[in-house]
Amino acid sequence: MVMTKVTITLIHITTPSLPPMTFRSDLDIVATALDHQVARARARAVPVLAQRPLATLIDELRLDHFARQGGLEGAALHDFMGRYLKTIINLHQPGYLGHQVAAPHPGAALGALIDALTNNPMAIYEMGPGAAAIEYFVINWMLEKVGWTPAPLDLERLGAAGYGGGVLTHGGSLANLTALIAARSKVRPDAWREGNRDDLALLAPGNNHYSIERAVGILGLGTRNIYQVPTDARGVMDPDALPRILAQVHADGRTPLALVANACSTAVGVHDRLRPLGEFCRTEGIWFHVDGAHGASALLSPEYRHLLDGVELADSLTWDAHKMLRTSAVCAALLVRDHRALDSAFSQEASYLFHDKEQPGFDFLPRAVECTKSGLGLKFYLVLAALGERGLADYVERQYRLTADAYRRMSGIEDLDLPVAPESNILCFRLPGTDARQLELRRQLLVEGDFYVTSTQFQGQRYLRLVFMNPETTLDDVERLIARIRRFVRETHGAG
Amino acid sequence: MVMTKVTITLIHITTPSLPPMTFRSDLDIVATALDHQVARARARAVPVLAQRPLATLIDELRLDHFARQGGLEGAALHDFMGRYLKTIINLHQPGYLGHQVAAPHPGAALGALIDALTNNPMAIYEMGPGAAAIEYFVINWMLEKVGWTPAPLDLERLGAAGYGGGVLTHGGSLANLTALIAARSKVRPDAWREGNRDDLALLAPGNNHYSIERAVGILGLGTRNIYQVPTDARGVMDPDALPRILAQVHADGRTPLALVANACSTAVGVHDRLRPLGEFCRTEGIWFHVDGAHGASALLSPEYRHLLDGVELADSLTWDAHKMLRTSAVCAALLVRDHRALDSAFSQEASYLFHDKEQPGFDFLPRAVECTKSGLGLKFYLVLAALGERGLADYVERQYRLTADAYRRMSGIEDLDLPVAPESNILCFRLPGTDARQLELRRQLLVEGDFYVTSTQFQGQRYLRLVFMNPETTLDDVERLIARIRRFVRETHGAG
Numbered sequence: 001m002v003m004t005k006v007t008i009t010l011i012h013i014t015t016p017s018l019p020p021m022t023f024r025s026d027l028d029i030v031a032t033a034l035d036h037q038v039a040r041a042r043a044r045a046v047p048v049l050a051q052r053p054l055a056t057l058i059d060e061l062r063l064d065h066f067a068r069q070g071g072l073e074g075a076a077l078h079d080f081m082g083r084y085l086k087t088i089i090n091l092h093q094p095g096y097l098g099h100q101v102a103a104p105h106p107g108a109a110l111g112a113l114i115d116a117l118t119n120n121p122m123a124i125y126e127m128g129p130g131a132a133a134i135e136y137f138v139i140n141w142m143l144e145k146v147g148w149t150p151a152p153l154d155l156e157r158l159g160a161a162g163y164g165g166g167v168l169t170h171g172g173s174l175a176n177l178t179a180l181i182a183a184r185s186k187v188r189p190d191a192w193r194e195g196n197r198d199d200l201a202l203l204a205p206g207n208n209h210y211s212i213e214r215a216v217g218i219l220g221l222g223t224r225n226i227y228q229v230p231t232d233a234r235g236v237m238d239p240d241a242l243p244r245i246l247a248q249v250h251a252d253g254r255t256p257l258a259l260v261a262n263a264c265s266t267a268v269g270v271h272d273r274l275r276p277l278g279e280f281c282r283t284e285g286i287w288f289h290v291d292g293a294h295g296a297s298a299l300l301s302p303e304y305r306h307l308l309d310g311v312e313l314a315d316s317l318t319w320d321a322h323k324m325l326r327t328s329a330v331c332a333a334l335l336v337r338d339h340r341a342l343d344s345a346f347s348q349e350a351s352y353l354f355h356d357k358e359q360p361g362f363d364f365l366p367r368a369v370e371c372t373k374s375g376l377g378l379k380f381y382l383v384l385a386a387l388g389e390r391g392l393a394d395y396v397e398r399q400y401r402l403t404a405d406a407y408r409r410m411s412g413i414e415d416l417d418l419p420v421a422p423e424s425n426i427l428c429f430r431l432p433g434t435d436a437r438q439l440e441l442r443r444q445l446l447v448e449g450d451f452y453v454t455s456t457q458f459q460g461q462r463y464l465r466l467v468f469m470n471p472e473t474t475l476d477d478v479e480r481l482i483a484r485i486r487r488f489v490r491e492t493h494g495a496g
Numbered sequence: 497m498v499m500t501k502v503t504i505t506l507i508h509i510t511t512p513s514l515p516p517m518t519f520r521s522d523l524d525i526v527a528t529a530l531d532h533q534v535a536r537a538r539a540r541a542v543p544v545l546a547q548r549p550l551a552t553l554i555d556e557l558r559l560d561h562f563a564r565q566g567g568l569e570g571a572a573l574h575d576f577m578g579r580y581l582k583t584i585i586n587l588h589q590p591g592y593l594g595h596q597v598a599a600p601h602p603g604a605a606l607g608a609l610i611d612a613l614t615n616n617p618m619a620i621y622e623m624g625p626g627a628a629a630i631e632y633f634v635i636n637w638m639l640e641k642v643g644w645t646p647a648p649l650d651l652e653r654l655g656a657a658g659y660g661g662g663v664l665t666h667g668g669s670l671a672n673l674t675a676l677i678a679a680r681s682k683v684r685p686d687a688w689r690e691g692n693r694d695d696l697a698l699l700a701p702g703n704n705h706y707s708i709e710r711a712v713g714i715l716g717l718g719t720r721n722i723y724q725v726p727t728d729a730r731g732v733m734d735p736d737a738l739p740r741i742l743a744q745v746h747a748d749g750r751t752p753l754a755l756v757a758n759a760c761s762t763a764v765g766v767h768d769r770l771r772p773l774g775e776f777c778r779t780e781g782i783w784f785h786v787d788g789a790h791g792a793s794a795l796l797s798p799e800y801r802h803l804l805d806g807v808e809l810a811d812s813l814t815w816d817a818h819k820m821l822r823t824s825a826v827c828a829a830l831l832v833r834d835h836r837a838l839d840s841a842f843s844q845e846a847s848y849l850f851h852d853k854e855q856p857g858f859d860f861l862p863r864a865v866e867c868t869k870s871g872l873g874l875k876f877y878l879v880l881a882a883l884g885e886r887g888l889a890d891y892v893e894r895q896y897r898l899t900a901d902a903y904r905r906m907s908g909i910e911d912l913d914l915p916v917a918p919e920s921n922i923l924c925f926r927l928p929g930t931d932a933r934q935l936e937l938r939r940q941l942l943v944e945g946d947f948y949v950t951s952t953q954f955q956g957q958r959y960l961r962l963v964f965m966n967p968e969t970t971l972d973d974v975e976r977l978i979a980r981i982r983r984f985v986r987e988t989h990g991a992g
Contacts, residue, residue, distance in 0.1 A: 034613050049625075054629050089616055110523060113523075116609070119600045126545060129583050130580050137560070195692060198691050211867055330869065370667045381559070385576075388565050
């Protein structure tokens with residue numbers, strides 16, 4: 001023990017050195033501006049997006065001025081909000097047909113506000129018992145929807161086998177990463193301490209989300225050790241090809257880390273056939289991870305949950321609330337059939353810290369890549385609790401039906417190539433001609449601002465991609481988009 | 497190209513299927529409840545923490561009821577808020593002396609609200625130009641404080657050498673992980689594709705944050721390949737020991753991945769001497785990572801930035817806004833001296849997607865573990881812009897001085913062992929007797945609710961740990977805590 005004596009001038013501080021909070025008045029300024037913006041977006045009275053140069057925005061928002069001088073409150077904040085809201089992409093505008101991110105329910109924003117002002121980073125129970133209880137409940141609610149056994153509320157029963165587990169994490173990429181960490185700890189329990197041995201292989205379709213390949217790279221497993229499972233023309237894995245791929249893995253002297261399946265694929269939204277894949281993995285003792293970041297929400301719908309038939313055979317499932325559960329980014333769940341796989345993912349022994357502390361709750365800390373973790377459960381729960389689980393199912397069903405209707409409508413149009421009948425709310429199309437022609441159509445749409453669409457690479461070609469995320473997009477919007485495409489076709493006839 | 501024709505019933509949807517938003521009225525309910533709670537917490541009128549069992553909270557909050565039925569709005573929301581706010585830890589209560597998480601400035605909550613309702617996941621510029629511009633500005637502002645060259649606003653100049661880089665990420669653990677990914681890509685550019693070769697070693701003090709060891713485990717490098725650099729009794733690394741450790745690394749046939757230094761250490765808040773460490777790393781060509789998650793905010797203060805003297809010699813720096821920059825969790829920066837190290841961290845070639853897209857902005861996507869990423873910059877910027885950089889420096893200085901004063905006051909008290917003169921706002925102490933006696937004092941404090949303190953393992957013994965995070969904690973609070981400790985000593989005299 002070292003006792004260093006130093007002389008310090010004693011400055012007695014009795015009054016706060018910071019100005020009083022102006023929370024309510026500033027909140028009112030922000031809320032009024034947001035309310036106005038959302039209303040105008042919903043009424044299609046503002047463009048979805050009006051991109052301007054980064055340097056212009058930094059200048060117009062006077063970012064440097066306020067960073068140096070402070071004072072962004074009251075009238076200055078009002079002015080800032082007006083400028084800032086001209087720089088956003090309006091997901092609440094029904095012409096938003098872009099990336100798989102929710103046009104959020106306001107409950108998510110309320111949850112974010114509560115979480116941010118109270119700032120309860122609940123990965124340690126003490127640091128937010130209510131927020132931790134909500135995450136515990138949300139994970140159990142999700143486990144139930146998958147068909148797995150929820151964790152006991154009686155904490156004395158924790159630790160034994162026989163129930164599932166999960167954790168909310170800051171995005172689907174982290175959820176997928178965590179799944180592969182758990183798989184590695186199961187297949188190679190000594191890898192954590194000893195390092196990789198260059199003998200693992202991941203089985204995956206070529207069309208999985210890029211976070212899967214990124215996770216393999218991060219884990220130091222080598223992206224060349226991803227064995228691509230053949231798919232049909234839509235990108236759905238062929239279960240019958242698995243024995244051959246597995247034989248190749250073994251012939252190369254490798255052990256399978258996991259098989260990853262899509263539910264659904266990012267590009268065109270098709271679902272791998274989870275039951276035969278899961279049965280194969282069970283037989284062969286292979287970890288089966290389902291990336292349901294987008295599609296797992298169909299589990300809520302009696303009409304669409306067949307798309308995930310067999311999901312209960314998986315070992316782990318990624319399910320993003322910020323995609324099809326109307327929650328603001330980011331809020332993703334990683335779920336596991338057996339909680340022990342997650343509790344031991346980050347080290348060889350499970351860390352039931354709560355027993356050491358004799359606390360009345362549960363620490364999510366040992367399950368997460370993060371240490372400090374926001375109260376993500378609150379954000380999603382306030383959406384779930386406002387709409388009810390049936391309300392969320394209604395949303396999923398409405399969007400999936402709308403997409404099927406849009407497909408039917410658009411597939412009747414000459415010149416439009418729709419490669420895949422949609423299974424979810426993702427719809428890809430292509431005009432005759434070059435990839436550049438597709439991108440030129442997208443460029444024009446973005447400049448005009450009535451629609452925001454993305455593009456994707458599918459079967460070697462560039463497609464435009466509509467994702468029907470906004471709950472107020474209708475077939476009338478689709479008609480307007482078709483009319484715009486027709487005009488583009490006329491104007492560029494023969495130009496492709 | 498496969499064109500599957502399917503028959504789908506056309507359901508024309510013209511009206512929104514979801515109820516109208518009740519954003520403003522529900523926001524008012526939430527804001528009023530929060531305002532009341534924060535005011536009572538600041539007035540010390542509520543306990544910092546009143547832990548109750550997880551199952552009780554799930555029941556009292558009626559989590560299951562609302563998940564099934566929906567309807568959590570209006571009066572039900574008002575009731576829920578009352579119940580929920582009884583389950584939180586009150587960081588705004590000046591008796592909060594716990595984990596290194598901000599008692600946030602309300603600007604952070606406003607930023608979170610804006611981010612959550614607009615939901616602009618800005619890692620792709622199109623998905624939030626304003627939010628991306630703010631992150632770009634914030635990173636540059638931080639680079640300037642470190643002494644590194646900010647990135648050019650003229651995007652034509654991007655890609656060349658000669659400036660720094662960074663990314664905001666969901667927490668310091670992810671920032672540290674990203675730093676080691678960047679280091680590995682520099683030292684072993686083929687590891688991403690080929691996998692690890694079991695030949696790297698990390699040099700670190702034993703007292704670094706657990707996320708460093710966790711990162712090594714995640715990366716598949718093997719935690720046994722961490723070479724511990726000797727420290728003095730306070731836990732400060734001995735720069736003179738480095739040649740010997742490096743010789744051992746080489747003798748073991750390994751190559752150094754990086755040296756990690758603390759600024760400051762988690763347990764007692766002392767700073768490694770960055771200049772000699774950095775000079776050694778420069779000479780030897782070793783990646784130098786500084787974990788400044790907590791302490792980097794001292795860079796804002798002319799009075800305290802000497803604690804990080806030499807930080808500009810580092811290759812990478814973790815700096816959390818949710819610790820000493822009064823921002824809600826989570827919001828962390830990973831900064832690098834040379835942007836190219838981060839731009840190529842996740843693959844061998846830099847992915848300047850924006851050139852392909854001819855967009856007027858910058859994509860942070862290639863720099864982040866996350867794919868979908870919240871508008872973290874907004875949360876921090878609204879704090880910075882409200883207080884100004886001088887206001888944030890005032891906060892850091894006030895807390896550091898208060899801690900020095902508390903140390904001086906407490907070190908005069910018989911029976912209190914204070915092992916380290918604080919360099920930041922972390923102060924550890926211990927009563928005579930067993931570790932169990934320290935934990936019993938903590939247990940009693942938590943049950944009473946006037947104070948929340950944590951404990952830490954230091955030099956083989958259990959200490960109680962005060963972190964002066966709350967800007968309204970005063971020496972009067974310290975006096976009250978001392979009085980409480982004295983009572984505990986009397987009541988347990990000879991019991992230790």
